Amino acid sequence: MKVVQHKFLWENDESHRVFWEFRRRSSEEVFRDVDKILTLCSLSPGSRILDVGCGIGLHVAEFGRRGFHTTGIDISDFAVKKAKEACSGLTACRIFKMRGAEIPWVGEFDLVLGLEHVLGFMALTEIRIHLQKMWEAVAPKGTFLLHIAGGTLEAWRQRYPVNKWETQNGKYVLVDKHLTEDGVKKERTLIIDPSSDTIEEYLEEQKYYTCAETLKLLTESGVKNIQIMSDLDGNAAREGKEACFFVAYKQ
Ligand SMILES: C[S@@+](CC[C@H](N)C(=O)[O-])C[C@H]1O[C@@H](n2cnc3c(N)ncnc32)[C@H](O)[C@@H]1O
Numbered sequence: 001m002k003v004v005q006h007k008f009l010w011e012n013d014e015s016h017r018v019f020w021e022f023r024r025r026s027s028e029e030v031f032r033d034v035d036k037i038l039t040l041c042s043l044s045p046g047s048r049i050l051d052v053g054c055g056i057g058l059h060v061a062e063f064g065r066r067g068f069h070t071t072g073i074d075i076s077d078f079a080v081k082k083a084k085e086a087c088s089g090l091t092a093c094r095i096f097k098m099r100g101a102e103i104p105w106v107g108e109f110d111l112v113l114g115l116e117h118v119l120g121f122m123a124l125t126e127i128r129i130h131l132q133k134m135w136e137a138v139a140p141k142g143t144f145l146l147h148i149a150g151g152t153l154e155a156w157r158q159r160y161p162v163n164k165w166e167t168q169n170g171k172y173v174l175v176d177k178h179l180t181e182d183g184v185k186k187e188r189t190l191i192i193d194p195s196s197d198t199i200e201e202y203l204e205e206q207k208y209y210t211c212a213e214t215l216k217l218l219t220e221s222g223v224k225n226i227q228i229m230s231d232l233d234g235n236a237a238r239e240g241k242e243a244c245f246f247v248a249y250k251q
Pocket residue numbers: 010011052053054055056058073074075076079098099100101114115116117118122130149
């Protein structure tokens with residue numbers, strides 16, 4: 001059998017192709033999230049928004065349709081191309097291929113946000129610069145909103161390990177996901193396709209941070225007045241496993 005190996009990295013088009021196939025969002029979901037974000041951050045049309053790690057640009061386009069001047073950045077060629085397509089015809093929107101750590105804007109945005117954000121593929125030094133640049137881009141009286149994909153390490157500890165096999169469209173799928181002591185998720189998924197005599201192997205390593213670690217990273221990066229919420233309705237997180245949203249209002 002032929003073996004094809006993919007290592008999941010956000011810079012790889014192949015990783016994005018697989019990710020967006022699995023992570024489908026309905027337009028209702030995006031519409032509802034945008035409604036809640038605008039309420040949480042008290043924004044009115046004309047405000048400036050920066051979406052860091054904007055993916056395929058669904059939120060950028062929705063903010064743009066509502067009259068917000070929205071900039072989206074992402075490190076992936078695949079995502080940037082799709083985001084530009086999603087925003088075509090929306091003059092209030094612009095999309096750049098850029099790492100968070102390279103954000104050049106200071107004090108320019110009424111809202112800087114990261115949705116389904118993933119810190120754990122970056123080295124610690126980059127995470128600190130990334131968060132610092134995001135915070136610096138927030139204008140006085142503006143809002144910083146960081147949504148951690150799937151929540152903090154406390155939430156992931158409840159879901160892992162996963163060891164299973166299943167059949168999908170005539171293919172055999174074997175999944176092995178577990179967390180190491182220090183919160184690194186290791187995944188190895190094999191997709192065996194007897195019809196093409198191929199085995200695809202997906203490998204992923206990602207560090208998850210606890211609520212306290214995330215808070216420390218944000219604080220070390222200069223972010224001030226942080227509130228930890230469990231949802232976009234603004235409910236406070238009572239435990240680390242509920243902590244998904246880190247919100248800070250600049251003075
Ligand atoms: C889980 S997806 C979420 C996308 C989008 N925010 C959403 O909610 O649909 C994470 C996105 O962050 C991007 N990303 C990862 N690391 C990044 C970095 N250092 N700077 C900018 N974007 C990054 C990835 O390419 C990917 O598109």
